[in-house]
Amino acid sequence: MRELAEALVRARRCDGRLTAGFGELPSIEQGYAVQDRVQALLRRRIAGWKVARTPDGEVISAPILDDAVFKSGANVPLKTLSHGFECELAFEVKHRLPVLSRTEYVIDDVLPALGEALAVFELLSCRTEQGFQSPRALLIADNLGSGGIVLGAPRADWHSLDLEHIGISLSIDGQAIVEKRGGNPLGNPLQPIVLLANHLARRGLFWDAGQIIMSGAFAGVHHAKAGQCVEARFEGFAPVTMFAVAVQHANQG
Secondary structure (H helix, E strand, C coil), X not given: CHHHHHHXXXXXXXCCCCCCCCCCCCCHHXXXXXXXXXXXXXXXXXXXXXXXXXXXXCEEEEEEEHHHEEECCEEXXXXXXXXXXXXXXXXXXXXXCCCCCCCCCCHHHHHHHEEEEEEEEEEECCCXXXXXXXXXXXHHXXXXXXXXXXXXXXXCCCCCCCXXXXXXXXXXXXXXXXXXXXXXXXXXXHHHHHHHHHHHHHCCCXXXXXXXXXXXXXXXXXXXXXXXXXXXXXXCCCCEEEEEECHHHCCCC
């Protein structure tokens, strides 16, 4: 596991990929152990979390590290979205969840811990040779292919919005790519937040104030080329935009 963690750190720092010498990890637990070691080696803070439910019902998660958090309108290096990007709603954490006497959190437990909501791009960048087709434990070790996030302006009064059927649009260089309503994999985007809360609790972990919790893609994976401007709009929220650029022109403004 130490060798794999060090190789993933090198891949992150050098915009590379793992060599063929790294194959399948024996267990999911080891995948999470590599996640932890990579974060420790990089000495980065956890800026947020991403979560997914696999087709067979397993919940998997990964931290989003603070070295690739961008504000809307930023120049985003192509390396951080080498496998594309997704349009998502995200929620900022106000405080940790209380410890429960019963077995699991539900939406009513989670809502008080959530602050503002915002439109977000998730940037996808796998360091493994097989990308998102990697064995599950290896994908977990690689932080589920997290390349970073681009944050739109937050909104505090979002609770009355119909998030399950929210209107969404995506354009690239002014050309409409997506126009739809709803589309979160679990319907209500608060459901993935509850899944994450319970998943972290089972692992003896927790989210912290200020962290950004992703809720999953509403419109699949899309790709941008250098020089293109990308804009996503969620009904009732400020748009989120980014400019895909070569690495030497990137900034996190």
